[in-house]
Amino acid sequence: MFEGFKRFWKGFMQMFGYTTLKQIVGKDITLSDKMIDAINEWKQMMNGQADWIADSIVSLGIEEGICREFADCALVEMETSLSNERLDRIYQKNISNLNENIQEGLALGSFVLKPLGEAAAEFVSADKIIPISFGDDGKPNDIAFLTVKKVGDVDYFTRFERHYFINGNLTIENKCFHSQTSRDIGLPCSLEAVEEWANIDPGPVTYPGMNRMDFGYYRNPIKNRIDGSACGVSVYESAVDLIRKADIQGARLDWEYESGERAIHVDNKALKQDKSTGRFSMEKLKKRLYRGLNLEAGKDQELLKEYSPEMRDEAFKRGLEEYKREIEFSVGLAYGDLSDVQEVAKTATEIKTSKNRKYNRVTAIQNNLYDCLEDFAAGLAFYNSMLNSGYEFSCKFNDSILTDEETERQQDRADVSMGAMQLWEYRKKWYGETEEQAKVAVQNPAEVIE
Structure with missing residues (x-):
């Protein structure tokens, strides 16, 4: 259908x-x-x-996420x-x-x-x-x-x-x-x-x-x-090809979970047959306990055998996150907009660069939107016989993509000063260091927050 x-x-x-x-x-x-x-x-x-x-491939909704993020950033605190x-x-x-x-x-x-x-x-x-x-x-x-x-x-x-x-x-x-x-x-x-x-x-x-x-x-x-x-x-x-790969990777991850459900092999005679199809089908999730096993195939077969394969979900997750980061770079978003921000192993310089990339794209969108709204206002004035009445059009946008990061950094500095945040946590977050590297770095008495 x-x-x-x-x-x-x-x-x-x-x-x-x-x-x-x-x-x-x-x-x-x-x-x-x-x-x-x-x-x-x-x-x-x-x-x-x-x-x-x-079939088993469903959309992850990445396209909608991209458009929603750009729209939200372009219109946040817009005054017109x-x-x-x-x-x-x-x-x-x-x-x-x-x-x-x-x-x-x-x-x-x-x-x-x-x-x-x-x-x-x-x-x-x-x-x-x-x-x-x-x-x-x-x-x-x-x-x-x-x-x-x-x-x-x-x-x-x-x-x-x-x-x-x-x-x-x-x-x-x-x-x-x-x-x-x-x-x-x-x-x-x-x-x-x-x-x-x-x-x-x-x-x-x-x-x-x-x-x-x-x-x-x-x-x-x-x-x-x-x-x-x-x-x-x-x-x-x-990013069309990358979105396709991400959707397929998401299907692989879903299949890994589904195929990895625990089961116990038993003789086919212990399973119920679907009268309409004649098939022996497995239950899903918590009801999936037994799987058919034909004991007549060999005399040395085990009566019961647990089916519990090793999960490879972490590898599939890493692949999916990498696709998302490539999509972010391709369309002009910042790292963490689509991908898991905890998985973004980037330096502070790289993160700032991605913020600037997003800022430039959003600013270009806002400039084109400004022209659109100005022309729409003129159209309204025309149909209301007010095109030459001397009305003024106003539309202002902010630069919160960049200012929000600086505000967050200042807040983290204040948290370190009052003891609510460890200095090594600050370094790990803003310098792109690992926890071990950050803890070693703060042992230096001359260490200061820049």
């Missing part, structure tokens, strides 16, 4: 292939088939449905507002769920925060965005959004909403398509075919004087090596 769902989902996405989209737009588009396939892969990974997930009180209330309401939506944007490479009239807005994920062309600033100057609605059992309606410029002025048009299969976008139809879309003007409608897009566009600060376009790339694209 699970495999069937994955095939259905892939088929559903195929209706938005490059050739079909090019025919709808009437010209070449930036979004290529390679990017469509990549977005599809990133989406499956984020949902725990990567191609390698099957608009100077106009009425506009600010609308703005704050619509960014209240920014964290969960930027996580999806980080996973799929980009997202759009688009006003829906005066008071409402929606987040549009990359799998529903059709970049047609980009300007020199890396922002889309011709873009379309897809909204799919299923009516009944076999009717699929797709709204194709396009935003572009005519003579430097924003223009919006809407088209509707109907199909009776999820594998084809179908034929053009009226927007009135769907009740919720009946009052939408198909256009094109041009807004004189509006020389910018009416939404905020966010793109991950990562070079696109999929097709070289300006389309956004997943924050974990560079």
Whole structure:
């Protein structure tokens, strides 16, 4: 059933292939088939449905962990507002769920925060965005959004909403398509075919004087090596193979525990047979006590024989932790963000370097998010006839990734001074020394904390 769902989902996405989209737009588009396939892969990974997930291999949720960590760090103590009180209330309401939506944007490479009239807005994920062309600033100057609605059992309606410029002025048009299969976008139809879309003007409608897009566009600060376009790339694209290895390693660890359950070999006659299948199956966990043993195979067989293999879980754990550290390095996280911080045998210099690496990546994300929110605010102002009213946009981020480490170090120094922490413990934590090395070092009377 699970495999069937994955095939259905892939088929559903195929209706938005490059050739079909090019025919709808009437010209070449930036979004290529390679990017469509990549977005599809990133989406499956984020949902725990990567191609390698099957049978005993389950997702460890590393992709979600990566996106959640970057989102939390980027938004922690973020302060943003608009100077106009009425506009600010609308703005704050619509960014209240920014964290969960930027996580999806980080996973799929980009997202759009688009006003829906005066008071409402929606987040549009990359799998529903059709970049047609980009300007020199890396922002889309011709873009379309897809909204799919299923009516009944076999009717699929797709709204194709396009935003572009005519003579430097924003223009919006809407088209509707109907199909009776999820594998084809179908034929053009009226927007009135769907009740919720009946009052939408198909256009094109041009807004004189509006020389910018009416939404905020966010793109991950990562070079696109999929097709070289300006389309956004997943924050974990560079670690796809490593995440696959980690998921497989996690399955090995699970199998080690499962296969290592203690059992006692007994004659098959002592086991109960499943009447429906005719098989002799073993119980799980605490009920798994007996295992079949065919005494008729040889006269010298033992009547009872304990099955208790040596566990190799520590070796599998070390391998899994190493994969996690490689993923942290690849995507720009700090050591210990995904891996077990107790297992990170790094010097203080290496730890600081990893913190700086993460800080640089988070700062780049914040810079792109700043532009997105500023453009979204302008879109809200446009729909509220306040674009030229003189409102001011404000957005500030902090640098807690670096300052938190220094604060923690100062606290540890205070703990050493008051006797709540041993000096050798401080050295072990901040100098990357072993317990033995730290204890030897503190024997030096001239030892001081730097």
